Amino acid sequence: MGSIASERTATGWAARDPTGVLSPYTYTLRATGPEDVVIKVLYCGICHTDIHQTKNHLGASNYPMVPGHEVVGEVVEVGPDVSKVRVGETVGAGCIVGCCRECGPCKSNIEQYCNKKIWSYNDKYTDGKPTMGGFASSMVVDQKFVVKIPAGLAPEQAAPLLCAGVTVYSPLRYYDLTAPGLRGAILGLGGVGHMGVKIAKAMGHHVTVISSSDKKRKEAMDDLGADAYLVSSDEAQMATALDSLDYIIDTVPALHPLEPYLALLKVHGKLIMMGVINQPMQFITPMIMLGRKMITGSFIGSIDETEEVLEFCKKKGLTSIIEMVKLDQINEALERLERNDVSWDEWLEADRMLKFTDENVRKQKELKKQSTEKSSKSGRSIQNKPKSSNDAKLDKEEHRNLGSRGKKRKGQSGLEEKETRSQDKLAILQFPLTLKKQLVDDWEFVTQLGKLVKLPRSPNVDDILKKYLDYRTKKDGMVAESVAEILKGLRCYFDKALMAMLLYKKERQQYHEAVGDKVSPSTIYGAEHLLRLFVKLPELLAYVNMEEEALAKLQQKLSDFLKFLQKNQSTFFLSTYDGANSMDEADD
Template sequence: MEGRRVVGWAARDASGLLSPYSFTLRKTGPEDVVIKVLYCGMDHTDLHQMRNEVHSTNYPLVPGHEVVGEVVELGSEVKKYRVGDMVGVGCMVGSCGRCLSCNSNIEQYCNNRIFTYNGIYKDGRPTQGGFCSAMIVHQKFVVRIPEKLSPEQAAPLLCAGVTAYSPLRQFMGSGKVLNAGILGLGGVGHLGVKIAKAMGHHVTVISSSDKKREEALQHLGADAFLVSSNAAEMEEAANNLDYILDTVPALHPLQSYLSLLKVDGKLFLVGVSPKPLQFDATDLILGKKNITGSFIGSMEETQEILDFWAEKNLTSMIEIVKMDYVNKAFERMERSDVRYRFVVDVAGSNLE
């Protein structure tokens, strides 16, 4: 199987513009799954990587780490999947398999994790993502898409969904109605609202302006809406939230949000700011408040969020686009002009 030619769309330089790119996949190993890509979600991280904004990008770069496709071929030792199965691939395609993180089923924290794109695979070749016709992935890093979920609906769950789910799953089954804050109403934020609501939490969406109020309350089912630039509203809401899921992928002041937390409240950072964030240590100390990070999710959690989504009959709010529209879609994503996630119909696009 060595030399399977595929066509993808790649960035060639820090302009981040994507155009057709032909390359060959690695040889299929005994535990590998060959996947025909059907859909791939578009993520803010794609934009950062395409433009070389977070850590050094190896060009040409084929982005995409919310990949849903159909199994078309199996390595000789794959027992989990069959040809024809609908499967997903998220942000990772490998890890060392031996460290404490890997042995604890939190392989996303392995120091030798291999990202789906802009990584180096064990054979020394660069990894390329889901903006292409096919992928070869080790079976451990493949998840099953539940039959009840349509493939395009499943795509955003493989990064954005599990990113919101992983820190919140610690509250599952607590039996308490927690006061949740979701900061930022983009791709991760809108899924965070749905997950927190499905867990039975009282959800407040926190946004810098009033323009998403109706969307949050009427379409996403949030219980309250808070405008962070309104000092009176923020003061009234002080010391009220058990946790805040901070999904903002840009520089923003943590100070005012920490004031919203109860004693022992947690602020989960899941959005990557390209510049350092600041806070006042006194606020943390006097309120016994916690700032903590959470990175994507484990393979186990990725499967859990897919099953949870299907079980609760939830839907993602997506806009489906063809590959020839992706550059325009990334421009729109930067302006927050999408409700709330673009998904590329890869199989239905002319990739050449």
Template sequence: MKVLGYSAPSASGALEPFVFERRAARPDDVVIDILYCGVCHTDLHLARNHFGFTSYPIVPGHEIIGKVRQVGEKVSRFKAGDMVGVGCLVDSCQHCKPCLKGWEQDCAEGATFTYASRDRHDGTVTHGGYSDSIVVRDRFVLALPDGLDPAGAAPLLCAGITTWSPLHRWNVREGSKVAVVGLGGLGHMALKLAKALGADVTLFTRSTGKDEDAFRLGADHVVLSSDPAQMAAVAGRFDMIIDTVPYDHDVNPYLPTLALEGVLVLIGYMGPLGTSVNAGGVVHGRKAISGSFIGGVAETQQMLDFCGQHGIVSDVEIIPIQQINQAYERMLKSDVKYRFVIDMASLKS
């Protein structure tokens, strides 16, 4: 079926209207009319070929909220009219060890991502949520809880699960002491979710003036990480530090603030760390540095259900699709609180 969307035609070209073909629905597929799509830093990185492997044209978008238009004959979980979500994944092998554990994002045969990936059945390139509709295997479609604002819920499909997964894995609960490094799209969700889980929550920031927003979003404390006295005052405090910084940075200053057997989890940066980690900062106190990459499908549904119970959505600025190029420029300047979301009804204009 023909679909209208917005694509990047090249690494330097502005995103522009693009008509393309979606595959015909298979028996286990769900056809979804897209209502809202979040704008993630990954969209910008891939559109501008920052990772060096983008093929063009590319239709970004993996924070999708929409309404089911139709379902395949083998689909029983959804029906026409249901409000649903689609995140970063649209398929995986379903039989390897990671998939059987519910970690489809780490599929040993390679996960099929929502865009800039290859459909494992017909080899066609997947295109994302900057479009009016999408066709997705039912196992990778998520139910949107009643009462959640659909625009605010869109970024939960990436920023939400990326921060939820480590909180869940390390059993953050009432009484846990959690710190979050950085206050952006990921950081603001980490504050909200950790607080709702009952943790005592601290924001680490290098910038002054973040206190008001941090407290509103769920922080109990704010620590200026460039102030040695403030850092010394929280030595040995945190069970977990969630590091959302999306660029190379020195993690060593945070290690002394971990408690015995505490863990620092990297979720924002996937490249080489330019400053070597001082092993002594990990060895003493049985501390750990770990990483986490989005989350599996069941875990994402668990996160959505938790957000539904607690009324948690992202703080968003809603834009028409025609402003996507300006949004990318603003995102590079951190000029958004805290996530852009596209109202896909604007495609009609």
């Protein structure tokens, strides 16, 4: 059918460099080989992998690059040896478009584990040419890697099944966890997590969603139909689920403890890891020995399993919520997807704030000390950390304030795990020298001279944030939505953190008098207290499950804000404090 020998062109949307901005790009498709299927693309899903690839987060991107690996389209031409599909049929193509066909995995039809598999984009095909993905008018794919979309399954619904769907289906199938009545949990509610709840529910499982906060409870229970919801930090809640689960699908792509989850598994229960975590994880062996439990991993799925999951979802009438965008809006859609990663709401939850107070503040201090010792031993330099006299003073004060309130500390393994994170992340925020000096003065005025910042301040925190937004808007020629969002986050954070961790003890009475319960602290306090928040931010960020790149970007923006504070230091900050300390406290 058609002209086998002639090459054809496709127009795709390609990234040209690590900015990841896509623009139209015309390229040649290979001549249709005997087993090739030419697909006219109808839909293509967007997934986080696309962002990582287009922005070179993995350091192996080649440009121009047309991303897209959840492709659904119509067959417009087939090679003479193609028997799997026919012209006019609706088909899908996923992450993989080639494999060696000779190795063990290939012979067992689990080609996703072939060491020579070929990715649907940012890879080299057997003819030596770069592979191009599904954000394009058409694609040529070997029939082995093409799946038929069953009649009765909407093509746009099929797209996410080709990646997230088969990713959760594959291990459930392989480990024989498909029978109705099983009890499973999904840890983390991203793209794969969503699909996990849907598919497990469709299998007739009792499904628990485990998340770090309460934020996704409604979504999990009402929208996705989960049976239960656990907040992982709530030990009492977690205790109700001990020894109750046949499996946990762990989608969290950041370092986290394993033991709390292993404890939830029944005898023979399986913890199935799906998030890429490039740091060593820890657990003690009795956690798996006592109960013959298993920690395992799984990676996308085979073509056979892809066909199965499509059929399964059709049979069960499973649908997911899909937002459709035109291809020429692809950049906006990618940006939105990425911005969701950097959501400040995620770490503005009330329960997280609680975690930051009391015991945790003390724990963080300990960690900081440990990591400083370690890093100075190993010769690594950490900017902004405690060597400055000011930080040391803040430490002292904090310890004194917290005094006897600390609870018993947790197991050593948990501490070490967090230490690694803290150590990596503390290094990033740039603190200008003159602002450090400002902090020292601040400490001296309040704790040594007994002076207070006279309230209300002008400009207050709100004013300063507004000024920064104006400044950025003028400089960039546009209102950067991400900056506005970060400022909003800073304001919320300031309001929540002020009483909990930014005030010296001598300032607390003043807080109650000036703020009470009625007004927002950001309308009363000014630069002096806002600056203290920045001392705490690196520690706080170390507790956030953000991907490294997103975190780096956020910290770069915060550093820019600090520079702005420095530039306006003389107008934003008081040069001397004169508010009287209304209450002398005996233990100070």
